[in-house]
Amino acid sequence: MTRVHDMGGRYGDGRVVPEPEDQVFHEDWHKRALAVTLAAGAHGAWNIDVSRHARERLAPMDYARFSYYEKWMAALADLLVETGLVTADEMAGANPTMSPRAATTLTAEAVPAVLAKGGPATRASDMAPAFAPGDVVLTRHLAENTLVDGGHTRLPRYAAGARGCILRYHGTHVLPDSSAHGLGDAAEPLYAVVFPASELWAHPENPADEVVLDLWQSYLVAG
Template sequence: MDGAHDMGGTQGFGKVEPEVNEPVFHGEWERRMLGLTLAMARPGQWNIDMSRYARENRSPRDYLNRSYYEVWLGGLETLMHERGLLSREELDGGKALLPRKDVPVLKPEDVDAMLRRGGPTERKIDVPARFKVGDRVRAKVMAPTTHTRLPRYVRGHVGIVELLHGAHVFPDSNAMGRGEAPQWLYTVRFDGRELWGDDGDPDVTVSVDAWDSYLEPVS
C-alpha cells in the first residue's frame, strides 16, 4: 500500500538528529512493548510480513503521529484483534472478556532458541533466475492496495542488477496469508539522476532489494 511508511524521498521532515549515548529504550513502556511484540508472535502465529503490514496499514496522520514503538503497539493490537486473541474493547476496558484461545505460549527456556532461529526467508525453487548481474531492468509501475516492498520512488525507473540472493519468501503474498510464494530476490542499483532527475546527485547510487515480479526486462 502507498502509505506514510513509504518515506523514501519525502521532503520536509527536517534534520537527522542522532542522540549522544542513546539508551536501548527510552522508558519502561518501550521495553515492555518490544518484549510483548516478540512474545505474542508465538500464540499469534503471524509472520514478519503480516506484522509489517499491520504497522503500516493506518492513515498517514496516525502513522506519523506515533513514535516507533507506538506504531508497534498499534500493529500488535490489530494482529491480536484479527485473530480473536484480544479485542479492542478488552484493551480499552483493561479487562478480559473473550474466552482464552488454546494457543501455544512462549516459555522462558524457548526464548534463546527462538531468537537464534529467527525467520530465515531463503527457499529453494526450481525456476532459474530471470536476470543476471549487469542486466538492465525497470521497476514496474504499480500501486497495490496491500503490502508491498517496492517503494514508490523507484517505480518506473531503470536500474542495473547488482546482486542475486537466491529465492526468498515474497512479502506481498506472505503478508496477506496467501502463502510464501518464494521468488528470486535481486539487489538493483539506480543512479541518483535516474531517480531524481537534475535534482539528483550524479555521484550517488541507490540500491534496493527487489523481488522478481517487481521487475521487467529493458532491452
C-alpha cells in the same frame, strides 16, 4: 498512489539525524514494546509480512503522529484482536480470559534460542532467475500490489519506474505481496539492485550516492 508510510525522498520531513550507536531505546517502555511484540509473534498467528502490513494500514493521522514503537503497539493491538488472541473487550481491560494459545507463550528462557533461529524466508521454487549480476533492469512503473488492491508490497514508490543494475542474486524468497495477505509463499527470485541517487530523485544532495534495494523478480523487467 503513495501512502503515508512510503516516505522516501518526501519533502518537508527534515534531515535524517543519525543517533549514537549505543542508544538503542529512548524510553524504558520501548524495550517492553519490543518484547511484547516478539512474544506475541511467537504464537504463530501471523508472519513478518502481515505485521508490516498491519503497521502500514494504521490510520494516516495516527501513523503520522505516532512514534516508532507507538506504531508497533497500535498494529499489535489490531493483530491480536483480528487473529482472536485477544478480544476487543479484553483489549479495553474487561473480563480477561485465558487465551487458547497460552501453551505456546514465549518464556524468557526460550528467547535466545528463538532469536538465534530467526525466521528464514528462503523457499524452494520452480521459478528460474531471469537476471544475473550486471544486468540492467527497470522497476515496475507503479509501486502497487498486483494481487491485492491496496495491498502490501516491498517496492517503494520512490523506486517505481527506475533503472538499476543487479548487484546480487539472493535465491528464491517468500513474496511479501502474497504472504502478507494469506495467499501463500509464492516464492520468487530475489535480487539486490543498485540505483544511483540521481535515478531516484530529481535533486539528490549527493548525486554520486547509491541506494541498494532487495527486489523480487515480478517487480522487475529487463532495462
